[in-house]
Amino acid sequence: RKEVEQDPGPFNVPEGATVAFNCTYSNSASQSFFWYRQDCRKEPKLLMSVYSSGNEDGRFTAQLNRASQYISLLIRDSKLSDSATYLCVVNMGSNYQLIWGAGTKLIIKP
């Protein structure tokens, strides 16, 4: 089993719709969780950290479910500019090393 797993997609979603993806992680000792987005041929950019209590930033909401060991990302009122690959990232306990999922590709269609 991979340490961090994501559905690769692509998710084809009409503009204005709500879309959600999950990411599962294998290490129950993981402490920090992040969502990054990566545009084609660009560097990953931090979208948001995921806290135990959840985190909301505008149209984006991230949740953590420790019992089931997954994190989720919800995007409301999706925009064309949301088209990207969304990377789930988990750190392992006190280790600085981040484990990266392979990403979920999102395509927003007009």
Next chain:
Amino acid sequence: NAGVMQNPRHLVRRRGQEARLRCSPMKGHSHVYWYRQLPEEGLKFMVYLQKENIIDESGMPKERFSAEFPKEGPSILRIQQVVRGDSAAYFCASSPGLVESYEQYFGPGTRLTVT
């Protein structure tokens, strides 16, 4: 406040040559990470460095690849005797190295093409 800087942005090398990739972390960041990304694939961790120390190089091939982060100057990822399979995007990220913050910030990457 400049972000993470990488150069060159594009590098073309013939098989057997050496490639040197440079990374200057964000101001105030003392931790540097190198990643490799093949087309249509996810990021693969290569090496984690602090100033003058390699902390974790478990993702780096044992041969031909080396990395350093000297006391002064940028971090360098060096690939000797490049082969076609080394063609990829190489990203550098930095973090402040604080226990409460594992967030990493990425440079624009160096795209290495081996001909």
